[in-house]
Amino acid sequence: MNWLIRLLTVWTALTMSTELRAGEATEALIYKTPQCGCCDEYAGYLRQNGFKVTVRETQLAPMSRKAGIPEKFEGCHLAHIDGYVVSGHVPVAAIRKLLQERPAIGGITLPGMPLGSPGMGGAKQEPFKIYEIGRGKPKLFLAE
Numbered sequence: 001m002n003w004l005i006r007l008l009t010v011w012t013a014l015t016m017s018t019e020l021r022a023g024e025a026t027e028a029l030i031y032k033t034p035q036c037g038c039c040d041e042y043a044g045y046l047r048q049n050g051f052k053v054t055v056r057e058t059q060l061a062p063m064s065r066k067a068g069i070p071e072k073f074e075g076c077h078l079a080h081i082d083g084y085v086v087s088g089h090v091p092v093a094a095i096r097k098l099l100q101e102r103p104a105i106g107g108i109t110l111p112g113m114p115l116g117s118p119g120m121g122g123a124k125q126e127p128f129k130i131y132e133i134g135r136g137k138p139k140l141f142l143a144e
C-alpha cells in the first residue's frame with residue numbers, strides 16, 4: 001500500500017510539472033509534407049511568437065480530412081495547438097483569439113497559401129479569410 005501511495009505522489013508531481021511547463025509556452029505540433037518550404041517558415045514564425053514548435057513530416061491531405069477540413073479549405077500544413085487544429089498560414093492574432101475564446105469547434109483554417117501571410121513571401125493582396133471548421137459548414141472566423 002505504501003508503494004502505491006508513493007507512486008501516486010510521484011505521478012501527481014510529474015503531471016503537475018508538465019502542466020506548469022505547458023503554461024510557459026503553448027505547444028504547436030505541425031504536420032507538413034516533406035517538400036514544403038513555406039511550412040518551415042511558418043514554424044519559425046510561431047517560434048518567434050513564443051510557441052514551442054515540433055514539426056513532423058506526413059501526407060497532409062488525409063490528415064486534413066481526418067481533422068474535418070474539406071479539400072477546398074485546406075491550408076498547406078496542419079498544426080495541433082492546445083486541443084485545436086490550425087491549418088495553413090494563420091496569423092497568431094487568430095490563434096490567440098481561438099485560445100482565449102475557446103469556441104466549441106475543431107479549429108481554424110486559412111485555405112491555400114495567400115501571398116503576404118505569415119511564412120509566405122510577397123505582398124498581401126486582400127484580408128486573410130480564416131474559417132472555423134468542425135461545426136457544420138466552414139464559417140468565417142476572422143478576416144484580418
Ligand SMILES: [Cu+2]
Binds near residue numbers: 038039076113
Ligand atoms: Cu505554405
